[in-house]
Amino acid sequence: MKKPINSTFYLLMVPVLLWLLLLIVVPHLDMFFRSFRFENDDGLMVFSLNNYLSFFEDQIYWLTFVQTALYSIGITFLAFVVTFPVAFYLTKVIAKKYSSFMVLLLLIPIWIGELVTIYGWMILLSDNGVINNFLIQIGLIDTPIVMLYTNFSMTIGLLYMSMLFMIIPMMSALESLDDSLIEAASDLGASKWTIFRQIIIPYTTPGIASGGIIVFMLVIGDYVAPNILGGKSSLWFTEQIYNKFLATFNWNEGAAFGFLLLLLSSAIIWLALRITGQKLERVGS
Amino acid sequence: MSNVLEIKNVTKKFGDFTAVDSVNFDVEDGGFFSILGGSGCGKTTLLRMIAGFEQETEGQLFIRGESMKGIPPEKRAVNIVFQNLALFPMMNVEKNVAFGLQRQKRPKLEVQTRVTEMLERVGLIGFEKKNVDDLSGGQRQRVAIARSLVLRPSILLLDEPLGALDRKLREHMKIELKILQKEIGTTFIYITHDQSEALVMSDRVAVMNEGRFEQIDTPKNLYKHPATSFVAGFVGESNEFNIAGYADGILTTEHGCKLRKPGLDFQPGKLFMRPEAIILNPSEDLIDVERIPMKIQAILFDGSNTKISAHIEQGNDKVLISLPQNAEFEQLKEGDNILTGIHHNDLKCYQD
Numbered sequence: 001m002k003k004p005i006n007s008t009f010y011l012l013m014v015p016v017l018l019w020l021l022l023l024i025v026v027p028h029l030d031m032f033f034r035s036f037r038f039e040n041d042d043g044l045m046v047f048s049l050n051n052y053l054s055f056f057e058d059q060i061y062w063l064t065f066v067q068t069a070l071y072s073i074g075i076t077f078l079a080f081v082v083t084f085p086v087a088f089y090l091t092k093v094i095a096k097k098y099s100s101f102m103v104l105l106l107l108i109p110i111w112i113g114e115l116v117t118i119y120g121w122m123i124l125l126s127d128n129g130v131i132n133n134f135l136i137q138i139g140l141i142d143t144p145i146v147m148l149y150t151n152f153s154m155t156i157g158l159l160y161m162s163m164l165f166m167i168i169p170m171m172s173a174l175e176s177l178d179d180s181l182i183e184a185a186s187d188l189g190a191s192k193w194t195i196f197r198q199i200i201i202p203y204t205t206p207g208i209a210s211g212g213i214i215v216f217m218l219v220i221g222d223y224v225a226p227n228i229l230g231g232k233s234s235l236w237f238t239e240q241i242y243n244k245f246l247a248t249f250n251w252n253e254g255a256a257f258g259f260l261l262l263l264l265s266s267a268i269i270w271l272a273l274r275i276t277g278q279k280l281e282r283v284g285s
Numbered sequence: 286m287s288n289v290l291e292i293k294n295v296t297k298k299f300g301d302f303t304a305v306d307s308v309n310f311d312v313e314d315g316g317f318f319s320i321l322g323g324s325g326c327g328k329t330t331l332l333r334m335i336a337g338f339e340q341e342t343e344g345q346l347f348i349r350g351e352s353m354k355g356i357p358p359e360k361r362a363v364n365i366v367f368q369n370l371a372l373f374p375m376m377n378v379e380k381n382v383a384f385g386l387q388r389q390k391r392p393k394l395e396v397q398t399r400v401t402e403m404l405e406r407v408g409l410i411g412f413e414k415k416n417v418d419d420l421s422g423g424q425r426q427r428v429a430i431a432r433s434l435v436l437r438p439s440i441l442l443l444d445e446p447l448g449a450l451d452r453k454l455r456e457h458m459k460i461e462l463k464i465l466q467k468e469i470g471t472t473f474i475y476i477t478h479d480q481s482e483a484l485v486m487s488d489r490v491a492v493m494n495e496g497r498f499e500q501i502d503t504p505k506n507l508y509k510h511p512a513t514s515f516v517a518g519f520v521g522e523s524n525e526f527n528i529a530g531y532a533d534g535i536l537t538t539e540h541g542c543k544l545r546k547p548g549l550d551f552q553p554g555k556l557f558m559r560p561e562a563i564i565l566n567p568s569e570d571l572i573d574v575e576r577i578p579m580k581i582q583a584i585l586f587d588g589s590n591t592k593i594s595a596h597i598e599q600g601n602d603k604v605l606i607s608l609p610q611n612a613e614f615e616q617l618k619e620g621d622n623i624l625t626g627i628h629h630n631d632l633k634c635y636q637d
Binding site for chain 1: 337363
């Protein structure tokens, strides 16, 4: 039975509307209109698709995007591979009273924040950082291995953040998997590998997919990790957007690139969902 | 007939707690064997040991003469129907039932044939492509049974499978399961807390209490000749009395009722009387019958299960008496004094 609409209803709607309007609708609309503004040869601002077209015309832009997308997909997959055993252990192997505490420990880096965590990685990976010093001390190497400011360090930084956002949806999906399903499969003759492939993975796929979407979006749109930990090669598309806004002050083009990032990454996710046969409603819940 | 299962001195301890305490029994091939007991008596633990999900702390388990020590569930010729059925939600009916056969790497045609055959047997033809979440409780039940039986196991274990069903369906399934077992011939080992299920379906029943078997017998013997007071109280309905004393062949209940029960060679602590064993208005010429005057407090109507709640005049003990719904006793009503009788043999006495 629906509650009658009264003044309380409208009162409660106000914060929601303010949030949506001021923080989401207005800024997006502003950027959206900006993206179509272009300075023509006469110096006037006109409506144009040129900002969008320049993405496709200049090779460096869409090549960078493709690289970013491929890396992001790879990192998402790696995040799954690394997180799954941990999630499985925390939900199916150890007792509940320990697992909540351990999850809390694992999530500490989120509270610390991305930037400080990245500084931590710099300390670990730099040429006279913790890892190199340790390897030299125990005599394994003579000169430091270059790890920082490479694609490797950038990947590590992104992967580290991804794992944190992947573990919760994975654990939630695994927790809902009743142990009796695993026992039943075992009773019917399934080996551990078969159980993994035919029972656990299909059952947890919606959870994996929803975690994967979050991770993919976070990684492809991340600026801090690629910028600080990555090398000079400027692999990440977000840097292009940054440059448009803060180096060349071409906000219009920057806006267009921003929307392109949003559209193209959404398209990739849509495609991935179609390929794996998932429906957005099931994954989104 | 050979034994398909032999349990020898099997004990299971979880830390200090003994769930199963030195249990011994054999199950004959092709029979319907039930383990009956209340919550926490150890029956589920015992079942899981037979299936291979738990390892016994002590003792030995043999299936068809082979020791099952160290053999995991997937390698035993035993299949289990779980209490919550554990149907695979990501597969349809057909795939669920075919799962075990596919693990055995059977050729596609054989799998198809056997699945269809089994679905026909449990009455689920036409349901092959249905999602298991779309089925009713009874239908899901039958899928779970089909999934296990299609593998032709030596033993089918059933863990309280009828608990989630409504009464009418449960009654129907009891008969179906019994017939199914007879038709297919697989040994069924059925665990339940519902003594009616155990009695109706089984060839033999083991009554379990606190990790031990109190009695293993046919349903009829368990009912008519319970070996311990636990069995007497658990199987079927009984009026239970504490005995204060026994001298010169006369029992005295704690409330003061005196009953003759000659020939006991021990000091009884408990007395059991079945509601249907109490005779209303016994005729004069019945011998070996103890006559007990009672007063009717209430008539509890429940169709054929109607009972009289009465007080024994001497001592005021409360008693339930079965009241047959025929014309003979139509006139009985609350407040009436009646004379009842009970055969001496139906006064079951135990030490504790």
